[in-house]
Amino acid sequence: MACSLIVGRLLxxxxxxxxxxxxxxxAFDYGxxxxxxxxxxxxQRSGMLPANQRAMWRGDSALSDGMxxxxxxxxxxxxxxxxxxxxxxxxxxxxxxxxAAIEYETQISSAxxxxxxxxxxxxxxxxxxxxxxxxxxLYTQVGDGNSDHKCWERPEDMDTPRTLFKITxxxxxxxxxxxxxxxxxxxxxxxxxxxxxxxxKLLGRSQVLFEFADQYRGSYQASCPFYCSYSGYQDELxxxxxxxxxASGDSKYLSYVSENQEWSQTVSEFSWDNKFAGAQxxxxxxxxxxxxxxxxFKNDIDSFVCALMPGSSSRQIQTTPAGLLYTRDSAxxxxxxxxxxxxxxxxxxxxxxxxxxxxxxxxxxxxSQIRALAKSQVDYILGENPxxxxxxVGFGPKYPTQLHHRGASIPSMRTHPSKVNxxxxxxxxxxxxxxxxxxxxxxxxxxxxxxxxxxxxxSDYSHLEPATYNNAAFVVxxxxxxxxxxxEVTNTSKESVHQSI
Numbered sequence: 001m002a003c004s005l006i007v008g009r010l011l012x013x014x015x016x017x018x019x020x021x022x023x024x025x026x027a028f029d030y031g032x033x034x035x036x037x038x039x040x041x042x043x044q045r046s047g048m049l050p051a052n053q054r055a056m057w058r059g060d061s062a063l064s065d066g067m068x069x070x071x072x073x074x075x076x077x078x079x080x081x082x083x084x085x086x087x088x089x090x091x092x093x094x095x096x097x098x099x100a101a102i103e104y105e106t107q108i109s110s111a112x113x114x115x116x117x118x119x120x121x122x123x124x125x126x127x128x129x130x131x132x133x134x135x136x137x138l139y140t141q142v143g144d145g146n147s148d149h150k151c152w153e154r155p156e157d158m159d160t161p162r163t164l165f166k167i168t169x170x171x172x173x174x175x176x177x178x179x180x181x182x183x184x185x186x187x188x189x190x191x192x193x194x195x196x197x198x199x200x201k202l203l204g205r206s207q208v209l210f211e212f213a214d215q216y217r218g219s220y221q222a223s224c225p226f227y228c229s230y231s232g233y234q235d236e237l238x239x240x241x242x243x244x245x246x247a248s249g250d251s252k253y254l255s256y257v258s259e260n261q262e263w264s265q266t267v268s269e270f271s272w273d274n275k276f277a278g279a280q281x282x283x284x285x286x287x288x289x290x291x292x293x294x295x296x297f298k299n300d301i302d303s304f305v306c307a308l309m310p311g312s313s314s315r316q317i318q319t320t321p322a323g324l325l326y327t328r329d330s331a332x333x334x335x336x337x338x339x340x341x342x343x344x345x346x347x348x349x350x351x352x353x354x355x356x357x358x359x360x361x362x363x364x365x366x367x368s369q370i371r372a373l374a375k376s377q378v379d380y381i382l383g384e385n386p387x388x389x390x391x392x393v394g395f396g397p398k399y400p401t402q403l404h405h406r407g408a409s410i411p412s413m414r415t416h417p418s419k420v421n422x423x424x425x426x427x428x429x430x431x432x433x434x435x436x437x438x439x440x441x442x443x444x445x446x447x448x449x450x451x452x453x454x455x456x457x458x459s460d461y462s463h464l465e466p467a468t469y470n471n472a473a474f475v476v477x478x479x480x481x482x483x484x485x486x487x488e489v490t491n492t493s494k495e496s497v498h499q500s501i
Contacts, residue, residue, distance in 0.1 A: 037475050045075075062158060068164055073131060075127045077468050087127075087140040096341070097121045102189050103348075143161070154425075176222075214237060235263075238263060238276070264296055288350075313361030313362060322452045333381065333447035334467060336377050341473045341477045344374045347370040348480070375481060393444075443471070
């Protein structure tokens with residue numbers, strides 16, 4: 001029975017090519033891709049830039065953020081191609097970056113990227129700390145999304161309102177508070193052996209945020225229509241508790257997830273809104289090392305795998321003709337990068353536990369097959385696709401040149417110091433058919449359509465806009481693929497092909 005479109009098509013071609021003594025798929029430099037994916041975060045920085053800033057086309061910006069409420073909300077990351085800071089998806093990005101740093105520390109260090117990754121994590125974590133101004137107050141947005149989205153300005157010129165949004169005990173948002181808790185807990189693990197005082201501060205604040213999220217339960221609606229909660233807050237509470245258990249070792253967090261495991265749902269996506277698969281992957285690992293009361297999480301993450309694997313009887317996510325997982329048209333690569341990170345982490349978990357397969361109805365998938373699907377997605381993003389286009393800016397010979405990104409599409413202050421207002425930005429730079437004057441290295445765009453086609457047109461934000469969580473998830477995947485020998489990858493591909501014929 002066919003394992004997958006990838007296995008049945010690309011990997012079959014791989015086997016045939018190998019038999020002829022030809023190279024298999026394009027050999028990508030995952031270390032280079034990892035470094036560029038991390039560098040992207042420097043281009044998204046808000047606030048006073050450090051002396052070691054590498055994205056030199058950026059300058060200081062939004063230095064008065066928080067002033068209306070007499071709080072300091074400098075720093076953090078601009079969310080995507082806009083100039084708004086949304087804490088909820090920003091915190092998710094910090095969680096993912098921290099996960100990569102924890103799980104693949106050796107691989108990332110071998111690529112000389114660990115210090116850069118630590119800096120990226122700390123830049124986001126510091127903002128979360130600043131935004132948490134009291135035990136039951138968390139600022140969740142800086143900037144008016146509606147006015148910002150109508151204005152095409154560099155961050156350095158920004159004059160749209162820097163409106164503040166926050167959650168409190170009387171106006172809660174458990175998703176945002178719990179994700180912030182998860183991010184700080186994960187970051188505390190990263191810095192435990194590097195800066196123990198900072199790590200302890202992160203963990204302590206994480207615990208307070210989790211109590212806030214859990215005690216004052218309420219769904220987050222503050223920044224709609226841009227980031228609304230569709231999956232509810234139970235996924236974030238499980239995700240945060242799982243990270244707090246990993247960070248603190250306190251059994252009360254393990255008891256929390258055990259007592260509330262009926263919240264866990266079978267899902268087919270892992271995203272800024274839906275964290276169930278992430279929590280399930282973390283907790284399935286605990287189940288496989290002896291915590292047998294967590295079995296539901298193992299069953300649910302198996303279902304997630306089955307929902308993605310082509311050839312599965314319970315498959316929910318389709319693929320493009322060339323094999324890209326396709327969840328939905330709007331910024332589809334965000335779902336690809338996040339799903340790929342989960343698949344690679346879980347295949348590693350299965351291998352470590354000596355588990356041979358995931359059963360999907362009458363079909364079985366080995367850990368190496370799961371990994372092969374994940375690897376094919378990374379390779380597709382990096383250029384193994386019908387367009388021969390890398391969907392990471394600055395990687396490979398062909399990549400998007402009209403990134404839907406304000407700062408990248410307007411000349412840098414270094415070369416064009418005079419102010420560019422909204423109208424000039426719109427007329428001269430947004431509407432230009434020329435490549436962006438600044439290369440936002442590492443930015444992963446929304447990606448191709450369902451037929452593997454892609455038009456490099458700046459106005460097409462669904463396919464040309466980057467986002468922090470696209471890149472953070474990709475960091476997990478790129479790090480997971482580092483250190484794989486060519487022979488090991490070839491053997492994995494051959495096994496998958498043999499099992500698919």
